[in-house]
Amino acid sequence: MLLTKKQESLIKSLYTRHGRKKNNLCICEGKRCVADLLMSKPELVKFTVIAELNQNSSPDNVINPFIVSDRKFSELSATVASQGILAVVERPELISADIEPVDPFILVLDRLADPGNFGSILRTARAIGLTEVWYTTGSVDPFNDKVIRAAMASQFVVGMRCFANLKELSCELRRFGYDKIFRTDPHQGESCFASEELFSHSAIIIGNEADGVASLDGSVDILIPMSGSAESLNAAQAATVILFEYIRRRSPGL
């Protein structure tokens, strides 16, 4: 099938926050990312665009494929070394406020700005089996194409809730009985390896790359111990240390 001019403009618009909001769609690009999405949530895929040279190596179960010239693909793609496949995907809704969370603890991202960080945290949250992640306004749009690539399309599997700020978010946490709230801090607090209540109906907040977590009444600081000279960890690495401390504690025979 031929891609219409209207579809081309639609794709280009989805690289902007405004375009994604208006059309309620987003872009998932790259072989593994699209293949993962076709496996986990095929019903969300509206159509797929494939570069001519790549059409033989595209997944079998691809949905509504449009083949375009390699030159046209480069024009529609956001990556420099494109893998010749992208999908236009329905943006899933946020989790409705009346649904009770089932996860043992809630991972919270407070104004996380970097697309790579937000994405790799979603991918890691999925890898440890969390079903949702909460975030505050001021974070990068989770359906930004870079976030989707970094997350390997995990935002279509892991649900999300968004709040104006930590105060509103923490009211909601408490309403659902997640009443121990931990702020990660690079300089102070109890060690994440020692804290006994870290994962028992709690919430753990990862903060903005430059400013950290906003202050929050009634929260407890948690520290990731380090031994080197670096001032602090990258936000996604901090989240990873904490998420895998959960897995470690649950591992059999330890």
Add this chain to the structure above:
Amino acid sequence: MLLTKKQESLIKSLYTRHGRKKNNLCICEGKRCVADLLMSKPELVKFTVIAELNQNSSPDNVINPFIVSDRKFSELSATVASQGILAVVERPELISADIEPVDPFILVLDRLADPGNFGSILRTARAIGLTEVWYTTGSVDPFNDKVIRAAMASQFVVGMRCFANLKELSCELRRFGYDKIFRTDPHQGESCFASEELFSHSAIIIGNEADGVASLDGSVDILIPMSGSAESLNAAQAATVILFEYIRRRSPGL
């Protein structure tokens, strides 16, 4: 001082691998990154370029500053939302083969291709106190500007050794007595949380984002346990889990 045309061309050439090699220099961009470098290795900084609008917020100890118009700075910068400061920096030499490593274990990156991954692993290695990281040819250039930004300039503090492939690298590991070699694998091996010899004069290899670690005779597979539906972790997250397992085991009171 005025930036000469020659200096401008020099800066532009440092965004290519060839230009960095020819001039033995590289680019460190961004406020925190330059500030960190000025603190840790000021002797490596050749000169600094600052955008007019940012000159009042630049670090006090800046070296050989050239002030340029904001428009000129955008032209010289590789970032979209630049922070108005970059430094031209001498590229440190690789660690000489006759120097014996002092670290308890060696972290190895095998053909790690993504600049963000390579950089955040260097930053994390530094945070846990490693003094060097080894890598194989086929990896991204550690002095690529994106790697430097992701590493927060840690490549000027953490030393590096580079080898043609894992076979050559493992000979060198054994020569120094690092004789237990672990390959991280997403699907098989002993749990990194259970393996007792993981950090005792060993080496731990993190592999290429798409292909994993190359096969290597005499190595042992190590697995990061997961519980969710994701196929595997991002390489930088895998490295982080393992590096902080080392810190956790050394933490007092555990």
